[in-house]
Amino acid sequence: MKIIIVFLLTSLMLTAKAQKDSGYKISNVFHIASSGGWDYIALHQGKLYVSHGTQVNILDAHTGDSIGFIPNTNGVHGIAFNDALNRGYTSNGRSNNVTVFDLKTNELITQVTTGENPDAILFEPFSKTIVTCNGRGKNLSFIDAATHTVVATIDVGGKPETAVANGSGKLFVNVEDKNEIVAIDIKTHKILNHWPLKGGNSPTGLAYDPKTNRLFAGCEKMLVVMNAENGMVVKQLTIGDGCDGVAFYPKNKLVFTSNGDGSISVIKEQSADSFSLVGNYPTKRGARTLTIDPNTGTIFLPAADFEDTIQANGRPKLVPGTFQILVVNKVGK
Numbered sequence: 001m002k003i004i005i006v007f008l009l010t011s012l013m014l015t016a017k018a019q020k021d022s023g024y025k026i027s028n029v030f031h032i033a034s035s036g037g038w039d040y041i042a043l044h045q046g047k048l049y050v051s052h053g054t055q056v057n058i059l060d061a062h063t064g065d066s067i068g069f070i071p072n073t074n075g076v077h078g079i080a081f082n083d084a085l086n087r088g089y090t091s092n093g094r095s096n097n098v099t100v101f102d103l104k105t106n107e108l109i110t111q112v113t114t115g116e117n118p119d120a121i122l123f124e125p126f127s128k129t130i131v132t133c134n135g136r137g138k139n140l141s142f143i144d145a146a147t148h149t150v151v152a153t154i155d156v157g158g159k160p161e162t163a164v165a166n167g168s169g170k171l172f173v174n175v176e177d178k179n180e181i182v183a184i185d186i187k188t189h190k191i192l193n194h195w196p197l198k199g200g201n202s203p204t205g206l207a208y209d210p211k212t213n214r215l216f217a218g219c220e221k222m223l224v225v226m227n228a229e230n231g232m233v234v235k236q237l238t239i240g241d242g243c244d245g246v247a248f249y250p251k252n253k254l255v256f257t258s259n260g261d262g263s264i265s266v267i268k269e270q271s272a273d274s275f276s277l278v279g280n281y282p283t284k285r286g287a288r289t290l291t292i293d294p295n296t297g298t299i300f301l302p303a304a305d306f307e308d309t310i311q312a313n314g315r316p317k318l319v320p321g322t323f324q325i326l327v328v329n330k331v332g333k
Helices: 002-020
Strands: 026-031 038-044 046-053 057-059 066-069 076-082 087-092 097-102 108-113 118-124 131-134 139-144 150-153 161-167 170-175 179-186 190-196 206-209 216-219 221-225 233-238 245-251 255-258 263-271 274-282 299-303 307-309 316-318 325-332
Touching: 002 076, 038 299, 046 076, 046 299, 057 076, 087 118, 087 325, 097 118, 118 161, 139 161, 150 170, 170 190, 170 206, 206 233, 233 274, 255 299
Parallel strands: 038 076, 076 118, 206 245
Antiparallel strands: 026 325, 038 046, 046 057, 057 066, 076 087, 087 097, 097 108, 118 131, 131 139, 139 150, 161 170, 170 179, 179 190, 206 216, 216 221, 221 233, 245 255, 255 263, 263 274, 299 325, 307 316
């Protein structure tokens, strides 16, 4: 009997430890001692590109050391990359333009005027264009990567928040104030469909799994999984509050959402139509956007410290000089 009791106690202890060690936690913090707000963060060839106020800070993704910056990106939101031409791009919301820079030297090449308040940005390899989601313009700008000229502008009927491409001629856009995803034919620059999120409100972050052809839209306290072929909603899962970023990790078939309430939600994709919440794990209040290393699964989130007092705009005041990047890893990795 004693042997059995000891065995059971040992089993329970090991199970409890396994559960405790199965989550995600902050493993490092990279500090950036400069002022200003932030939005997106992007990883490219071992470098973190961090939008921050009027510039993009560039950090070594392994050490957090500063290795450069892209200046004069007023109201910068996002960063995109084009390896074939060795160029990077930033969407500058207050300047209503895109900065084109050299990926090796970080030197400015040119700036391209877009629609009003360009927010999210991506390089679309099928058409070899840079696409910006213009929030106040309620449209998309398509910029030819070779000539730096706007070749098309598409009105999406609302505020475009984030876009992803399937790599074979289709673009999908979260339209935040319409609670829908718009599907676009990149060849013709025509809207194919307006797909309602059916209970998913204020969609922000968007990710895509090309293997299952599923879209992952981060909404208010909800992740909506949509079939990218026909727009059918296949699953809705509860996540943390204030989501602004979604990332997909194909190696382990995991979806991550970064939530402004100070958490990340982790969802497992078992199959094209089967999903389950793995858990919610603490980060830091305001850490609402993210990027993920596709090789290691390491997650990076911009954050800062805030005062307890609330300003007139309803937001807490940021403590100057506390901007930082949280490095999050799976426990026991």
